[in-house]
Amino acid sequence: MSEPLLRVEKLSVEFKKFKALTDVDLCVNEGEVRVVIGPNGAGKSTLMDLITGKTKPTSGKVYFRGEDITGKEPYVIAEKYKIGRKFQNPNIFNMMTVYENIEVALSGYNTVFKSLFFRRTPETRAKIDTVLEKIKLSGKRDIIASSLSHGERQWLEIGMVIAQDPALIILDEPTAGMTAAETYKTGEMIKELLAEHTVIVVEHDMDFVKQVAQIVTVLDQGQLLAEGTFEEIEKDPRVIQVYLKDDAEQ
Amino acid sequence: MLGKLKKLPVNRYIDAGILVFLLVFPLFANNYRVGFMGKTAAYMIFALSLDLLWGYTGLMSFGHAVLFGLGGYMVGLSFTFSGGVPDFMSRMGITELPWFASVLQNEYIASLLGIIIPGALAAILGYFIFYSKVKGIFFSLITMALAQIFETFFANQSAITNGTSGLGGLPRRFFGIELRVKPFYYLTVGVVILVYALCLRLSCSRFGKALTSIREDENRLSFVGYNPAKFKIAVFAISGMLAGLAGMLFVPFNGMISPTELGINLSTSVLVWIAIGGRGNLTGAMLGTLIVNWLQTLLSEFSADIWPLVLGGMILAVIFVIPTGIVGKLKELQYNANARKTLREISQKEELPNE
Ligand SMILES: Nc1ncnc2c1ncn2[C@@H]1O[C@H](COP(=O)(O)OP(=O)(O)OP(=O)(O)O)[C@@H](O)[C@H]1O
Numbered sequence: 173m174s175e176p177l178l179r180v181e182k183l184s185v186e187f188k189k190f191k192a193l194t195d196v197d198l199c200v201n202e203g204e205v206r207v208v209i210g211p212n213g214a215g216k217s218t219l220m221d222l223i224t225g226k227t228k229p230t231s232g233k234v235y236f237r238g239e240d241i242t243g244k245e246p247y248v249i250a251e252k253y254k255i256g257r258k259f260q261n262p263n264i265f266n267m268m269t270v271y272e273n274i275e276v277a278l279s280g281y282n283t284v285f286k287s288l289f290f291r292r293t294p295e296t297r298a299k300i301d302t303v304l305e306k307i308k309l310s311g312k313r314d315i316i317a318s319s320l321s322h323g324e325r326q327w328l329e330i331g332m333v334i335a336q337d338p339a340l341i342i343l344d345e346p347t348a349g350m351t352a353a354e355t356y357k358t359g360e361m362i363k364e365l366l367a368e369h370t371v372i373v374v375e376h377d378m379d380f381v382k383q384v385a386q387i388v389t390v391l392d393q394g395q396l397l398a399e400g401t402f403e404e405i406e407k408d409p410r411v412i413q414v415y416l417k418d419d420a421e422q
Numbered sequence: 423m424l425g426k427l428k429k430l431p432v433n434r435y436i437d438a439g440i441l442v443f444l445l446v447f448p449l450f451a452n453n454y455r456v457g458f459m460g461k462t463a464a465y466m467i468f469a470l471s472l473d474l475l476w477g478y479t480g481l482m483s484f485g486h487a488v489l490f491g492l493g494g495y496m497v498g499l500s501f502t503f504s505g506g507v508p509d510f511m512s513r514m515g516i517t518e519l520p521w522f523a524s525v526l527q528n529e530y531i532a533s534l535l536g537i538i539i540p541g542a543l544a545a546i547l548g549y550f551i552f553y554s555k556v557k558g559i560f561f562s563l564i565t566m567a568l569a570q571i572f573e574t575f576f577a578n579q580s581a582i583t584n585g586t587s588g589l590g591g592l593p594r595r596f597f598g599i600e601l602r603v604k605p606f607y608y609l610t611v612g613v614v615i616l617v618y619a620l621c622l623r624l625s626c627s628r629f630g631k632a633l634t635s636i637r638e639d640e641n642r643l644s645f646v647g648y649n650p651a652k653f654k655i656a657v658f659a660i661s662g663m664l665a666g667l668a669g670m671l672f673v674p675f676n677g678m679i680s681p682t683e684l685g686i687n688l689s690t691s692v693l694v695w696i697a698i699g700g701r702g703n704l705t706g707a708m709l710g711t712l713i714v715n716w717l718q719t720l721l722s723e724f725s726a727d728i729w730p731l732v733l734g735g736m737i738l739a740v741i742f743v744i745p746t747g748i749v750g751k752l753k754e755l756q757y758n759a760n761a762r763k764t765l766r767e768i769s770q771k772e773e774l775p776n777e
């Protein structure tokens with residue numbers, strides 16, 4: 173078998189003796205859509221932090237296209253390996269306009285020297301326009317990001333990820349906190365992305381998971397609980413137990 | 423064409439206003455006033471340099487005058503050494519110039535050093551500060567300590583700097599050009615325009631957007647593929663070079679330079695000018711410098727005690743009433759009007775069925 177796009181090997185991390193992630197393995201192939209689910213605090217976001225360099229693992233390895241990227245700086249992982257990430261809570265540049273947020277994320281001009289000589293050309297404008305179309309914010313391009321609604325902020329961050337031209341997209345709960353109408357629109361938006369990109373998406377909405385997932389990975393208490401198609405996962409007694417327990421607590 | 427003009431940010435009109443004011447000023451003023459305005463113009467360059475660092479990038483330097491003063495001292499020492507051992511040295515019984523005097527005696531090299539040394543100091547300092555991940559208030563504290571150190575050092579090295587009395591009798595020269603007050607003033611205004619154009623170009627470029635993103639959230643920026651530390655070092659170095667240039671233009675109008683020109687007082691003053699004018703848009707830095715310095719001389723001529731009260735009042739007003747400064751407030755008003763219009767248009771469109 174050829175090398176997968178992303179390979180995570182026995183990844184573990186501890187925060188002051190608290191094992192947030194223990195020996196997690198994960199393989200994602202080029203073109204795949206992977207959904208990661210699991211109860212609150214299972215370590216889903218932490219796993220994404222380790223892949224994108226936000227947190228350094230205690231042990232284990234992360235390989236991208238066969239290259240060891242474990243513990244590299246976030247900007248290297250974003251720029252050189254082209255892994256783009258949308259955070260769980262919308263993380264955008266608040267006092268900048270929608271347009272500027274996308275412009276700054278646009279790939280290819282990220283060194284001091286190149287950025288000094290960056291000029292808005294018809295091509296870059298067209299590219300930004302395409303992104304704005306995709307995230308349905310064309311009309312609000314000159315609006316300051318802080319005055320957008322919660323849903324729109326999520327979209328703007330998705331737009332920033334698209335603008336990065338990523339080889340791997342990580343979306344951490346892209347529909348969290350959205351209204352039903354917004355969730356639907358977001359679903360459509362993401363489905364468009366899935367057609368063209370390799371994506372890892374953390375999501376709670378089971379209807380959404382069923383729609384998009386090829387393989388689902390289930391995490392629980394920092395460990396890999398199960399992996400398989402949605403149908404397999406749905407029937408897996410361990411998964412049912414974890415989710416039932418979770419429901420019972422609520 | 424007219425539509426395009428209307429769309430221009432409000433501060434571009436103020437920029438034009440300031441420029442016209444600077445250009446026509448000597449037609450209506452005596453040499454003394456023109457000399458004062460020349461100092462103010464040099465201060466404007468200084469404020470622009472700090473606006474890149476503080477206004478755009480969010481790095482609040484409390485010691486920016488160090489870079490300004492170093493530029494000034496390079497040319498000051500050059501003039502002082504050009505005639506051999508100066509009086510204050512011979513009075514101390516020193517008969518030989520220090521080893522570096524021969525370098526500084528060359529006016530062109532000294533002038534270049536006036537830009538390069540502050541830039542290099544900022545770059546080196548930036549390298550250590552930003553790679554060690556020093557953030558926020560600690561940057562301010564370190565730069566403040568730097569101002570204290572330099573002010574004391576230059577005051578103590580009296581064998582070279584003539585101590586707190588400073589170097590006096592300095593001519594109106596810039597890169598080998600010696601001019602009378604008014605021509606020198608226009609030369610300075612020319613440099614103000616060049617520096618303003620450079621800063622405008624930088625702030626509109628993607629470099630400028632990266633700086634603003636650093637101010638907003640530098641961690642987020644690193645996930646888009648930028649190394650924030652490199653951008654901070656670069657902007658600190660550029661800012662340092664411009665501050666040095668400002669110092670080199672200030673000294674000829676002032677006729678002298680002393681350790682106060684690189685100390686905490688001036689460092690704090692320039693922060694106040696920018697805060698009053700409004701940071702992060704270049705215009706505010708220039709306008710604030712102009713307003714504060716002029717009010718200061720006019721009111722001091724009128725009465726000795728009134729100025730501190732007015733300045734204090736202005737600082738409080740900026741903190742409590744217009745935290746974004748004069749120009750910031752104007753920009754806000756313009757933005758709100760535009761945004762309201764855009765949002766109204768969008769909601770009207772959505773009300774149309776099947777659109
Ligand atoms: N930097 C950190 N320091 C200490 N503990 C942490 C840190 N980051 C995460 N944790 C802990 O690790 C555990 C896993 O957190 P994580 O955010 O990965 O969960 P999650 O699966 O994303 O949950 P959710 O569905 O709520 O987003 C939590 O108990 C959390 O408190």
Ligand SMILES: [Mg+2]
Nearest residue numbers: 216217218260
């Ligand atoms: Mg999470």
